[in-house]
Amino acid sequence: DVKVTQSSRYLVKRTGEKVFLECVQDMDHENMFWYRQDPGLGLRLIYFSYDVKMKEKGDIPEGYSVSREKKERFSLILESASTNQTSMYLCASSTPLNGSYDEQFFGPGTRLTVL
Amino acid sequence: GQNIDQPTEMTATEGAIVQINCTYQTSGFNGLFWYQQHAGEAPTFLSYNVLDGLEEKGRFSSFLSRSKGYSYLLLKELQMKDSASYLCAVRLYGNNRLAFGKGNQVVVIP
Numbered sequence: 001d002v003k004v005t006q007s008s009r010y011l012v013k014r015t016g017e018k019v020f021l022e023c024v025q026d027m028d029h030e031n032m033f034w035y036r037q038d039p040g041l042g043l044r045l046i047y048f049s050y051d052v053k054m055k056e057k058g059d060i061p062e063g064y065s066v067s068r069e070k071k072e073r074f075s076l077i078l079e080s081a082s083t084n085q086t087s088m089y090l091c092a093s094s095t096p097l098n099g100s101y102d103e104q105f106f107g108p109g110t111r112l113t114v115l
Numbered sequence: 116g117q118n119i120d121q122p123t124e125m126t127a128t129e130g131a132i133v134q135i136n137c138t139y140q141t142s143g144f145n146g147l148f149w150y151q152q153h154a155g156e157a158p159t160f161l162s163y164n165v166l167d168g169l170e171e172k173g174r175f176s177s178f179l180s181r182s183k184g185y186s187y188l189l190l191k192e193l194q195m196k197d198s199a200s201y202l203c204a205v206r207l208y209g210n211n212r213l214a215f216g217k218g219n220q221v222v223v224i225p
Contacts, residue, residue, distance in 0.1 A: 033213075045212060048212055
C-alpha cells in the first residue's frame with residue numbers, strides 16, 4: 001500500500017511566522033504535489049515536482065516555496081504566514097505516466113490556522 | 116485557464132442510483148479522474164477514463180465523451196457510506212498535472 005504521510009494533522013501559527021509542512025511518501029514515486037483545499041474553491045495546485053531538486057509552479061504559488069532534496073520528501077514553506085493562508089493542505093504523490101494511468105495518492109492533510 | 120464544472124450538492128436515497136456530472140474546458144486533455152473524499156479525509160482514487168465510453172468498476176461506473184467535454188460518475192445501489200464529496204479532475208496535456216473541479220457533495224439518506 002502506498003503511504004503518504006504529513007508531519008502534522010493540525011497546526012496553529014501566528015501571522016509572520018515561517019511555517020514548514022513536510023510530506024513523505026514510501027513508494028519511490030517520482031512525482032509529488034502540494035494542494036490547498038478551501039470550501040467552495042476545491043483543490044488548487046500550489047507547487048509540484050517531478051524529480052529531486054526540481055520544482056514547478058502550480059496555479060497559486062504566491063506566498064509559498066518548496067524544497068525537494070530527497071525523492072521521498074517534499075516540503076512546503078510559508079515564508080511569512082498570513083491569515084489568508086489558513087486552509088487544509090494536502091500532499092500527493094504518483095508515478096510518471098507510463099502506459100496506464102498515474103493516480104495520485106494523497107496524504108491525510110494538514111489543517112493550518114494562521115492567527 | 117481551466118474550467119471544470121460540477122454541481123455543488125445532491126441528495127439521494129439509500130439503494131438508489133445517482134449520476135454526478137462533470138463538464139470541462141481545459142487547455143489540452145490527457146485523461147480524467149474521479150476521486151472520492153469523505154469529510155475530514157484525503158481524496159481516494161475511484162476511476163480513470165482517457166478514451167470515450169464507459170468504465171465499470173463494481174457499483175461505480177464512469178463515462179467520458181471527449182468531443183463534448185463531459186464525464187459522469189454513476190453510483191449504483193447507494194449505501195450510507197457513499198455520502199462524500201466526489202471530485203472530477205482533468206489531467207492536462209503537456210505536464211500531466213491535474214486540474215480539479217470543486218467537488219460534488221452527495222448526501223445519502225435512509
